[in-house]
Amino acid sequence: MRFRRLAHQLSQVGAQQVVVDLARRGSHDEHRHAQLCAAMCARYGGEVPKGPFHDHPAMWPGLAPRDQVLYEVVAFACIAETINAQLLTTILNRATDPRILRIVRRLLKDEVVHGKFGWAHLAAERQRGGGAFLSSLIPKMLARSVEDELFSSGPDPVDAEAIAHGEVPRTERLEIFVSGLREVIFPGFEMFGLDMAPAKEWLTKRLAGEG
Numbered sequence: 001m002r003f004r005r006l007a008h009q010l011s012q013v014g015a016q017q018v019v020v021d022l023a024r025r026g027s028h029d030e031h032r033h034a035q036l037c038a039a040m041c042a043r044y045g046g047e048v049p050k051g052p053f054h055d056h057p058a059m060w061p062g063l064a065p066r067d068q069v070l071y072e073v074v075a076f077a078c079i080a081e082t083i084n085a086q087l088l089t090t091i092l093n094r095a096t097d098p099r100i101l102r103i104v105r106r107l108l109k110d111e112v113v114h115g116k117f118g119w120a121h122l123a124a125e126r127q128r129g130g131g132a133f134l135s136s137l138i139p140k141m142l143a144r145s146v147e148d149e150l151f152s153s154g155p156d157p158v159d160a161e162a163i164a165h166g167e168v169p170r171t172e173r174l175e176i177f178v179s180g181l182r183e184v185i186f187p188g189f190e191m192f193g194l195d196m197a198p199a200k201e202w203l204t205k206r207l208a209g210e211g
């Protein structure tokens with residue numbers, strides 16, 4: 001739903017056609033992913049959510065329409081999809097169940113493209129002089145993108161059996177999040193001339209339990 005809406009919004013604000021096309025492709029990919037994940041959920045005896053499902057646009061108050069779209073693309077594609085791709089890569093290296101590996105491989109192939117969609121749009125917007133507002137908003141996006149659970153030190157009952165089926169212990173998920181930011185996402189944003197000092201400060205404080 002998000003990708004389909006973004007494709008429409010992106011074409012309305014005059015984004016590059018290649019970016020609009022990638023968003024359309026993303027909506028088809030995610031539809032297929034949902035079906036694959038629902039089938040997997042059922043196979044493990046879980047209850048498959050039936051909907052109705054709702055689209056929740058990620059907004060930041062006061063932004064002009066073109067910046068609003070860029071805000072959401074950066075939050076969901078540059079950040080979330082990039083971290084997802086790293087998480088799926090870890091699962092691919094650790095899981096052993098062949099059905100999980102087959103599905104994760106298919107998801108990963110698409111998630112990499114979804115991340116590229118975000119970076120392509122950011123590149124185009126920066127080239128035309130937009131997006132400077134992101135430097136101060138990225139810490140807010142990051143704060144919204146993670147659950148407190150990721151930083152908690154409570155029990156984490158992920159055993160070897162769960163890992164074989166694709167789960168990742170919390171400590172490792174946190175490492176993926178932190179290294180994804182420090183090694184991929186922050187340098188990526190810096191390459192596009194954004195100031196990552198506020199985001200780095202947010203991360204340091206969050207890791208120290210002050211976020």
Ligand SMILES: [Fe+2]
Nearest residue numbers: 081110111114
């Ligand atoms: Fe995706």
